[in-house]
Amino acid sequence: MIFSYVRNFAAVTLACSALTGCFEDTQIAGPVQTVDWYKAHDDDRTMVLGKCANNPGELQETPNCKNALEAEKHLTSGTLKKVDKW
Template sequence: MKKMIVLLPFIALLAACSGSTQTKDWYKQHDAERKTRVAECRNDAKERLTADCENALAAQAEVSVFGK
């Protein structure tokens, strides 16, 4: 039982980090995914602070200003 208590925080940490983070360039190349992710990021302030949202929002800004 002690082993389970010791491992539980590590399992929780791994579960929290399991989301994938795409690069800004990846989001620039995948319009549908970028638009979906940007909408999700703008809808959730906590989510907006993640690296994935920063990449999606930066890609959206670049595409809006400079095009693809």
């Protein structure tokens, strides 16, 4: 009887441990950065915005996507984008 409980507990623990890493690749890795941080780190902001744009269904509402987008808005507000000549 006790062996049955121990076996079930071990199986549940193993299953939970195995599933822990399954969802990490869908998030933007690393700590949450602030809007000011993204304003100061152009390459990182561009990389995060690219990942967010590539998978908006899962990443659009994540803190890093929101903060990187807000930083981009602050930096480009009131400026014209350069357009190449035809």
